[in-house]
Structures are given as structure tokens and as C-alpha cells.
Amino acid sequence: MSNSAAAAVLTTADLSEAIRAVRTLLAVADIGQGEVDFEAVIRSPEVLTRVRHVLPDLEWWASAGKEHGSSEDGDDPADSLPIRVSDWGRPLDRATPFIAALGPDPAAVRWDPDAWPAVPEAGLEEISQKYAYLTLTVNSRDLYQNEPSQDHTVHVHARDRNGDQITRVHWLAEQVGGRFTGRVESAPL
Structure with a gap:
């Protein structure tokens, strides 16, 4: 198992602004074979009903532990x-309905594009799918x-290859009017 470094590039109280930023970044990425993954904490029956309508076969376990359900x-x-x-591993078109179903509950939606492209003017080589992810945390900072x-x-x-990690993060942040905050989390892949 390996890890990528997930760098925060935009934090906003406006969910539509965050979704616009994601769409902008997806337009930059190669998404030909892209997929989307979901994780969430669901607290209410109403949110559960909406999420199960979007993703009827999702895996779940009680927050108190699997022995509780x-x-x-x-x-x-x-x-x-x-x-x-x-x-x-869901189709990309499942992301928007899932986000809409969440209400106030926290979640992470991770898009798995095929690559971050080469950006010759910034000195960046293409980064393959293994390290080209994009995550939106909804109602959660982490x-x-x-x-x-x-x-x-x-x-x-993005993977730290040839020292381009920070350069790529700054470049991607600029594409959405954000900035690299310095906050990075390790993300198991």
C-alpha cells in the first residue's frame, strides 16, 4: 500500500463554490476512465434515505463499531x-447526487482521474492515476x-516526484482561485 499527499487548496462555506472548484480541476485532469469514491458519517434517517437512493448497495457499519450493526x-x-x-469505484455522475443527499452530514468524495496533465510552462510532468486524486470534504475539514x-x-x-509536489499543488490551487494552505494529510491508496 502507498500513500499520496492530500493538500488543502480551497476551503469555503459555499458548497456550490467548492463544487465549481472541483469541476474546474476535473476539466484540467484526464478523466477518461475516472471513478469516484465515497465515505460519510450519516446521523439521521432522512439523510440515510436520500443517500441509499443514490447508492443503494453501499457498505456501512455503526460508528460505535461493527458489533453494533x-x-x-x-x-x-x-x-x-x-x-x-x-x-x-462508482461512475463520475454519482458524485453530485451523493453530495446533494448529505445535508449537514460530513463526507469525503474522492475523484480518481487518470492523470494530472503535464504543464510544461510550470515544469511539471504528467502524474499517473496512482497519484492523481481530488477530494472534496463536505461539512468536514479532514x-x-x-x-x-x-x-x-x-x-x-499529487505524488512527490522530482520535487514537483509543491509546484503542482500551487498550480492546481491557482486554477480555482485558491491557495495552498500548507495543510497536507496522508491519504492511503
Whole structure:
């Protein structure tokens, strides 16, 4: 297993601004074979119903531990709230309905594009899919929903190859009118 470095490049209370930033970055990336992954903490029956409508087969487990309920055991998630959910490798068009379903609950939506492109004018080579991720944390400042907040953060992932990590992060931040905040989280891949 390897890790990427997820750098925060935009934090905003305006979810539509964060989504616009994600769309701008996806327009930069090669997304031909792209996928999207989801993680969230669901606290209410209403949010659970909306999320299950978007992702009916998601995996879940009780926040208090799997022994208090899980999809693996065939339990009813509504009886185990709050729950943690995850779903992987979905088509890109699932992201927007999932985000809309969340309400105030915290989540991380990670897009897995094929590559960050080469940017010759910035001295950047193409970065392959293994290190080309983009994550939007909704109602949370961190990738793991441990820091709930009322704002949303866009994180870009890029591998530190030939010292281009910081240059690429700054370049991507500039594309969305953001700035690298200096905050980086390790993201297992």
C-alpha cells in the first residue's frame, strides 16, 4: 500500500463554490476512465434515505463499531445510526447526487482521474492515476470526517516526484482561485 499527499487548496462555506472548484480541476485532469469514491458519517434517517437512493448497495457499519450493526451482517442501518458508509469505484455522475443527499452530514468524495496533465510552462510532468486524486470534504475539514465543520475543503493529491509536489499543488490551487494552505494529510491508496 502507498500513500499520496492530500493538500488543502480551497476551503469555503459555499458548497456550490467548492463544487465549481472541483469541476474546474476535473476539466484540467484526464478523466477518461475516472471513478469516484465515497465515505460519510450519516446521523439521521432522512439523510440515510436520500443517500441509499443514490447508492443503494453501499457498505456501512455503526460508528460505535461493527458489533453494533453493519451491512456485512445484514442489519438495518436505520437501527444503528450514526453510521459510517463507504462506496468505491462508482461512475463520475454519482458524485453530485451523493453530495446533494448529505445535508449537514460530513463526507469525503474522492475523484480518481487518470492523470494530472503535464504543464510544461510550470515544469511539471504528467502524474499517473496512482497519484492523481481530488477530494472534496463536505461539512468536514479532514479526509476522514474527524473534524466536522460548516465549510467544505478541496484537496488535491499529487505524488512527490522530482520535487514537483509543491509546484503542482500551487498550480492546481491557482486554477480555482485558491491557495495552498500548507495543510497536507496522508491519504492511503
